[in-house]
Amino acid sequence: MTAQNIQAWECIVCGYIHEGAAPPDECPLCGAPRSEFKPRRPSTPHLPAVGGPEGVRVAVLGAGIAGLAAVESIRSASPTAQVTLISEEQHLPYQRLNLTRYLANEIAENQLPIHPAQWYTQHHLQLLLGTKAARIDLGRRSIVLADGQTTAFDKLILATGATAAIPPIPGAAAENVRCLRTLDDAKAVLDWARPGARCVCIGGGILGLEAAGALARRGVEVALIEGQAWLLPRQLNERASRVLQKQVTGLGIRLYHSAGVARIAGEGRAREVLLQDGSSLPTDFVILATGVKPTTALAEQCGLTVNRGILVNDQLVTSDPNVLAAGDVAEHRGTVYGLWTVSQIQGHIAGLSALGGQVAFNGVPRSNFLKVLGVGLFSIGAIEPEGPEGRALEQETDSGYQRFVFRGGRLVGAILLGDTRSATAVKSAIERADDLGGLLQRRLPATAVLAHLEVQETGARRG
Numbered sequence: 001m002t003a004q005n006i007q008a009w010e011c012i013v014c015g016y017i018h019e020g021a022a023p024p025d026e027c028p029l030c031g032a033p034r035s036e037f038k039p040r041r042p043s044t045p046h047l048p049a050v051g052g053p054e055g056v057r058v059a060v061l062g063a064g065i066a067g068l069a070a071v072e073s074i075r076s077a078s079p080t081a082q083v084t085l086i087s088e089e090q091h092l093p094y095q096r097l098n099l100t101r102y103l104a105n106e107i108a109e110n111q112l113p114i115h116p117a118q119w120y121t122q123h124h125l126q127l128l129l130g131t132k133a134a135r136i137d138l139g140r141r142s143i144v145l146a147d148g149q150t151t152a153f154d155k156l157i158l159a160t161g162a163t164a165a166i167p168p169i170p171g172a173a174a175e176n177v178r179c180l181r182t183l184d185d186a187k188a189v190l191d192w193a194r195p196g197a198r199c200v201c202i203g204g205g206i207l208g209l210e211a212a213g214a215l216a217r218r219g220v221e222v223a224l225i226e227g228q229a230w231l232l233p234r235q236l237n238e239r240a241s242r243v244l245q246k247q248v249t250g251l252g253i254r255l256y257h258s259a260g261v262a263r264i265a266g267e268g269r270a271r272e273v274l275l276q277d278g279s280s281l282p283t284d285f286v287i288l289a290t291g292v293k294p295t296t297a298l299a300e301q302c303g304l305t306v307n308r309g310i311l312v313n314d315q316l317v318t319s320d321p322n323v324l325a326a327g328d329v330a331e332h333r334g335t336v337y338g339l340w341t342v343s344q345i346q347g348h349i350a351g352l353s354a355l356g357g358q359v360a361f362n363g364v365p366r367s368n369f370l371k372v373l374g375v376g377l378f379s380i381g382a383i384e385p386e387g388p389e390g391r392a393l394e395q396e397t398d399s400g401y402q403r404f405v406f407r408g409g410r411l412v413g414a415i416l417l418g419d420t421r422s423a424t425a426v427k428s429a430i431e432r433a434d435d436l437g438g439l440l441q442r443r444l445p446a447t448a449v450l451a452h453l454e455v456q457e458t459g460a461r462r463g
C-alpha cells in the first residue's frame with residue numbers, strides 16, 4: 001500500500017469530497033452530476049518528517065464522516081501510522097446524510113457504506129465496529145472500552161459527532177417515537193412507513209423536512225409540526241419559506257406553523273399528538289427532528305474544555321495537546337457547524353494535524369443544500385442584512401427565488417431556491433469577499449447580480 005493510492009474528487013457545487021479512483025455518478029449532497037467533480041488538489045501539509053513520527057499510534061473515536069476523513073488523511077500522509085478507528089455502530093461507516101434518501105427509497109442500503117470492508121484491511125486500518133468507548137484516560141493516553149479492554153494512543157482524535165436532542169415532551173419515550181440519526185433509526189422508521197400509515201413529524205428544520213418528504217413519497221400521511229412562524233427559519237427568510245412551502249404541501253404534507261406540542265398521548269405507544277392550541281393529531285408513529293447536541297460526555301469526563309462542543313483551535317487541537325476533535329462534536333471559534341462537508345474537511349485537517357502537519361481550519365461560511373423535496377435549495381451566510389451598511393436584493397421567478405445579502409458592498413449571504421446551479425459562483429464570491437458595490441449602485445435586479453457572479457466564476461475557473 002502506498003500513500004498515493006487514495007484519490008479524492010471535489011464537487012465544485014457544494015464542496016463534497018469523494019475518495020476513490022473515479023468520481024461518483026451523482027453528488028450525494030447536492031445532486032450535481034459526475035461532470036461537476038474535479039480532482040482534489042492534495043493537501044500540502046508541512047509535516048516535520050514524511051508522514052509524521054514513524055509508527056505513531058493514532059486512535060480515532062467515532063467513525064462518522066469526520067472520523068473517516070481523519071483516517072483517510074492520516075493514511076494518505078503516513079504509511080506507518082498505526083491507526084485504530086472505533087465505532088459504537090455495527091455498520092461500516094456510511095453516508096449519514098443519505099439516510100433520508102434511503103428512507104425515500106431513492107437508494108438501497110448497500111449504497112450507504114462509504115468504503116467496502118476490504119478497503120480498511122487494504123489500508124491497514126484497524127476498524128472496531130460495535131465498540132463503545134466508556135472512558136478516556138488522558139494520563140495513561142488510553143481509551144477504556146465498554147468491555148474493559150483498552151486502546152493506547154499517542155494522538156487521539158475525538159469524532160463522536162452528535163446525538164438527537166429530545167425535547168421534554170410528555171410521551172416522547174413511547175416505543176413508536178423515534179429520532180433519525182443512525183441507520184438503525186432509519187430501519188426502525190421504515191418498518192412503520194407503510195402506505196396509508198400516519199406520521200407526525202415534530203420539527204420543520206432541514207432534517208424534519210427531509211424526513212417528512214421521504215415518508216410522503218412512500219405514501220405515508222405526514223403532519224409536520226414547526227414551532228416557528230415559517231419553515232427553515234435559520235436558512236430562509238419568510239418569503240423564501242413561503243415558496244418552499246408550496247412544494248411541501250404539494251407532496252401532501254400537512255403543515256402546522258407556530259405550533260407547540262403539549263404531549264404525545266397513548267399508553268407506552270403514541271396514538272395522538274396533542275398541540276398546545278387543543279387540536280389532536282391521531283398518528284401511527286412520531287418522528288422527533290428537534291435538533292442535535294454534540295456528544296461531549298467522554299470529553300467532559302476526562303477534563304477537556306467543553307462549551308457547546310469540544311473547544312478546538314485552528315489546528316483542531318483541544319485543551320490537551322495530544323487530543324484533537326473534528327466534526328459535529330467540535331466547537332471552532334464559537335461555531336458548531338453540524339454539517340457534512342465541514343465535518344469532512346475538519347476530519348482531514350485533524351488527521352494531518354495529529355501527524356504534526358502545519359494545517360489550519362479557518363472557518364467557512366455556513367451553507368446548506370437541500371434536495372430531497374425535489375426542490376433545490378442553497379442557503380449561505382447571512383439571510384438578513386445587518387446594520388446601516390446592510391442591504392438585500394431579492395427576486396421571485398417562475399423557477400423559484402433568489403436573495404443576496406450585502407454588507408458594505410460585499411456579498412455576505414444568499415438564498416437560491418429552485419435553480420441552484422449558480423451556488424458555486426455565489427459561494428466563491430462570498431469566500432473571495434468580492435467588492436460588488438458598483439453593482440449595487442446601479443440598482444440592478446437580483447438576476448443581474450447572479451449573471452455577474454456567474455461571469456466572474458467562469459473567468460476564475462479559466463484563469
Ligand SMILES: Cc1cc2nc3c(=O)[nH]c(=O)nc-3n(C[C@H](O)[C@H](O)[C@H](O)COP(=O)(O)OP(=O)(O)OC[C@H]3O[C@@H](n4cnc5c(N)ncnc54)[C@H](O)[C@@H]3O)c2cc1C
Pocket residue numbers: 029061062063064065066067086087088089096097098099100131132133134159160161162163180181182207295298326327328329338339340341343369370
Ligand atoms: C438524516 C440526516 C440527514 C442529513 N443531511 C445533511 C445534509 O443534507 N447536509 C449536511 O451538511 N448535513 C446533513 N446532515 C448532518 C451530517 O450528517 C453531520 O453533520 C455529519 O454526519 C457529522 O459527522 P461526524 O462524523 O462529526 O459525526 P457523526 O456522523 O454523528 O458520527 C459520530 C460517530 O461516533 C460514534 N460515537 C459516539 N460516541 C461514541 C463512543 N463513546 N464510542 C464509540 N463510538 C461513538 C457515533 O455512534 C457515530 O457513529 C444530516 C444528518 C442526518 C442524520
